[in-house]
Amino acid sequence: MMKNKRDSATLAILRYDPVKSTEPHYETYDVKATKDTTVLDALFQILETQDHSLAFRYSCRSAVCGSCAMFINGRYKLACSTLISEIGRDVIIQPLPHMPVIRDLVVDLTTFFEKYKVIKPYVVPINPPPEKEWIQSPKQRSKINDSTDCILCAACYSSCPSVWTGKRYLGPAAILQAYRFAADSRDGILRDRVEVLGSENGLWRCHTIFNCTEACPKSLNPARFIESLKRTATKETLKARIPFLH
Ligand code: SF4
Numbered sequence: 001m002m003k004n005k006r007d008s009a010t011l012a013i014l015r016y017d018p019v020k021s022t023e024p025h026y027e028t029y030d031v032k033a034t035k036d037t038t039v040l041d042a043l044f045q046i047l048e049t050q051d052h053s054l055a056f057r058y059s060c061r062s063a064v065c066g067s068c069a070m071f072i073n074g075r076y077k078l079a080c081s082t083l084i085s086e087i088g089r090d091v092i093i094q095p096l097p098h099m100p101v102i103r104d105l106v107v108d109l110t111t112f113f114e115k116y117k118v119i120k121p122y123v124v125p126i127n128p129p130p131e132k133e134w135i136q137s138p139k140q141r142s143k144i145n146d147s148t149d150c151i152l153c154a155a156c157y158s159s160c161p162s163v164w165t166g167k168r169y170l171g172p173a174a175i176l177q178a179y180r181f182a183a184d185s186r187d188g189i190l191r192d193r194v195e196v197l198g199s200e201n202g203l204w205r206c207h208t209i210f211n212c213t214e215a216c217p218k219s220l221n222p223a224r225f226i227e228s229l230k231r232t233a234t235k236e237t238l239k240a241r242i243p244f245l246h
Pocket of ligand 1: 066150152153154157172173215216217218219222
């Protein structure tokens with residue numbers, strides 16, 4: 001046990017290896033922690049000096065890859081940008097809730113990314129293309145501001161009751177990304193996008209509970225983008241049914 005709590009922290013980590021055990025359990029570790037130590041730094045300390053079997057994901061260490069999203073002291077956080085000195089030196093860490101656990105803090109994101117692919121996460125250019133480059137004005141670009149900051153960490157997805165109860169629902173991250181491309185001035189398949197989003201498992205399954213907005217570690221507001229797409233989908237559907245609205 002470390003003596004001076006100002007230079008140390010205690011991490012209780014929910015461990016689970018489905019190959020070896022049937023139930024998850026907590027294991028506790030004492031680590032050195034200065035004012036600059038992040039949760040990810042502490043996980044590395046444990047991995048390197050105490051328990052080589054601890055599993056967690058990380059990549060950029062700069063809060064831009066989304067790999068290290070976890071549930072830390074009851075909040076969705078990125079381990080790489082969470083300072084232990086700011087959250088208290090007794091830290092409880094769980095994998096993203098409501099997600100299948102592969103091992104320890106690593107969850108299975110297969111379904112999350114399958115749903116992401118459904119919304120065609122790329123610009124499908126307007127036809128015919130311009131003779132030179134695509135021009136996008138600052139005003140046009142401002143429509144997709146914020147939505148381009150999503151790092152696909154899956155925190156919002158993990159927090160969404162509509163995902164928990166409707167396994168095929170696209171979820172807040174995929175819909176936010178759909179907004180990012182639907183609102184892009186260079187994109188030419190709004191009708192197709194609206195059709196996918198208007199389907200049974202699309203945006204109408206969102207009940208505006210705002211868990212996604214609270215969960216997002218990048219301070220985005222997926223619920224706002226979903227609401228905006230609901231308005232667009234309604235307008236496009238009306239236009240298709242009542243041609244003189246064009
Ligand atoms: S909207 Fe926020 S919480 Fe959801 S995937 Fe993107 S960055 Fe993560």
